[in-house]
Amino acid sequence: MNGCLIPHTPFAVDFWKSRQSDHTRLFFLTHMHADHTSGLSPSWKHPIYCSEITAKLLIHKFDIAPALVHTLEVGESRMLPLDETGQETMTVTVFDANHCPGAVMFLFQGYFGSIFYTGDFRYSPEMFDHEVLANRPSIDVLYLDNTYCSPECKFPSRAQATQMIKDIISRHPEHDIVLGMTMLGKEDMLVELAKTFQTWVVVTPQRLETLKLLELPNVFTTDPEAGRIRVALKYQITRKNMERWNQERPTIAILPSALYTGLDGKPYANQPDVHIVPYSDHSSNGELHDFVSRLKPRSIIPVVKGTSRGVFGTSLQGR
Numbered sequence: 001m002n003g004c005l006i007p008h009t010p011f012a013v014d015f016w017k018s019r020q021s022d023h024t025r026l027f028f029l030t031h032m033h034a035d036h037t038s039g040l041s042p043s044w045k046h047p048i049y050c051s052e053i054t055a056k057l058l059i060h061k062f063d064i065a066p067a068l069v070h071t072l073e074v075g076e077s078r079m080l081p082l083d084e085t086g087q088e089t090m091t092v093t094v095f096d097a098n099h100c101p102g103a104v105m106f107l108f109q110g111y112f113g114s115i116f117y118t119g120d121f122r123y124s125p126e127m128f129d130h131e132v133l134a135n136r137p138s139i140d141v142l143y144l145d146n147t148y149c150s151p152e153c154k155f156p157s158r159a160q161a162t163q164m165i166k167d168i169i170s171r172h173p174e175h176d177i178v179l180g181m182t183m184l185g186k187e188d189m190l191v192e193l194a195k196t197f198q199t200w201v202v203v204t205p206q207r208l209e210t211l212k213l214l215e216l217p218n219v220f221t222t223d224p225e226a227g228r229i230r231v232a233l234k235y236q237i238t239r240k241n242m243e244r245w246n247q248e249r250p251t252i253a254i255l256p257s258a259l260y261t262g263l264d265g266k267p268y269a270n271q272p273d274v275h276i277v278p279y280s281d282h283s284s285n286g287e288l289h290d291f292v293s294r295l296k297p298r299s300i301i302p303v304v305k306g307t308s309r310g311v312f313g314t315s316l317q318g319r
């Protein structure tokens, strides 16, 4: 789980263990990916602060009481009370994290100093156009999405990666295309593919419900006969499934993910019908460098703990 109680404050980010949160008054949610929501359930009883899109997804997926969900507008700075009387307050500023629908970063400013929490993010220089960051605030602690914090983690922009995906599809005009994805994220790329190749994108009923909440262009369907591009879950891209799908129709799979970048072992190396494209919703190592050198925090704490990215997961080397 990639969340934490923020020390010496009464708030927490992406942290949903009630029993360990006796002194916590405010709970912030950066985005709806599973590794940031683990522990949330319909029985949750505390106020949650998040973006408007995340609020919709949160109520839909976890059946959280709407009265507990407080939306913060992207770009706004809001003063929030830190105690019951409202004598102690802090200011929270919300930034687009450029990650998945609804994903935001938080800047907390108060008696504890300045704390910037990225959650998961893909850096873009425009982030510093926001007047709060343009004024170069001093940042005491940066909680940084260190998913790809290793020199080996170099990959292209999402526009370039989308073009790589289009090139693969163009080279296979007679094939069905299966995209191996997670349940949330990369929807803009799917819309772009639908428009370029003039096809519906076939999804499961469950995914379609989420897509409807996101109010995206009408390019998605649950009718498997309606389009040649379809979305599956990553783990469904197996040798066995590829064989089965190819018995029905010629099929290739594309995995739009930078997860394998810089790793020694090359998964799917013996499966020429599976194409890995380093399309990333996280910052590359170079982008992390740019972000940190512009923000100039006094200290950095990694958001990703454990071994989800092997040695890279906890690494802040080469900072």
Ligand SMILES: [Zn+2]
Pocket: 031, 033, 099, 100, 120
């Ligand atoms: Zn995420």
